[in-house]
Amino acid sequence: MGIRIAVLASGAGTNLQALLDAWRSQQFRGADMALVASDKPQAGALKRGTALQIPTLALDPAKFPNAAAFDQEMLVHLAEHNVDVVCLAGYMRILTPAFVQTYANRILNIHPALLPAFGGRGMYGHHVHEAVLKSGARFSGCTVHFVDEGTDTGPIILQAVVPVLDQDTPEALAERVLIEEHRIYPRALALYCEQRLQIAGKRVHILEKA
Numbered sequence: 001m002g003i004r005i006a007v008l009a010s011g012a013g014t015n016l017q018a019l020l021d022a023w024r025s026q027q028f029r030g031a032d033m034a035l036v037a038s039d040k041p042q043a044g045a046l047k048r049g050t051a052l053q054i055p056t057l058a059l060d061p062a063k064f065p066n067a068a069a070f071d072q073e074m075l076v077h078l079a080e081h082n083v084d085v086v087c088l089a090g091y092m093r094i095l096t097p098a099f100v101q102t103y104a105n106r107i108l109n110i111h112p113a114l115l116p117a118f119g120g121r122g123m124y125g126h127h128v129h130e131a132v133l134k135s136g137a138r139f140s141g142c143t144v145h146f147v148d149e150g151t152d153t154g155p156i157i158l159q160a161v162v163p164v165l166d167q168d169t170p171e172a173l174a175e176r177v178l179i180e181e182h183r184i185y186p187r188a189l190a191l192y193c194e195q196r197l198q199i200a201g202k203r204v205h206i207l208e209k210a
């Protein structure tokens, strides 16, 4: 049996779509898409899962007393679907320690900047691109990383660089970064499925193809 993947997404789900497209074209070595889950019942991401007959789940945070209870429920569903690896794709919640520990070194996230710069709490969506433009940085990009107990601090798997242009707006930069996100996220998950990612402290070694 292949690795069982869950994708958690809160928004439009274009990164989810990139993962689904790669999965459908057999890039994940016989892996199964076990679940698409969201904290937003209206998330476009859920429709993308449904369109491919993948099980979907919407959990409403308002129905839980706190983040720990919400994550416990999410973990129950992940266990029911025998999920091995969790991909966060525009998931707007910070995972609680219990979640991170249960899936230690088995959670991937995509961030729309070159970590460790422009990460951490409050650095999401347009805030990231605004901060990059304000800083005067000549390059931005995106990062796929393992999730640890910090925010955007886990071992980096892949990055792609995007130049910052003089006339850039946050929206224009976001759009060009997103193109690279869709390219490297499937690539990173493929490496994971091929068991070619070896974590050594903060560094991730990419092993040669067997």
Ligand code: GRF
Pocket (backbone or CB within 6 Å): 009, 010, 011, 012, 013, 014, 015, 016, 089, 090, 091, 110, 111, 112, 125, 178, 181
């Ligand atoms: C992406 O920019 C991703 O890096 C960030 O949230 C955005 C999600 O976009 N974490 P989408 O829902 O995948 O279209």
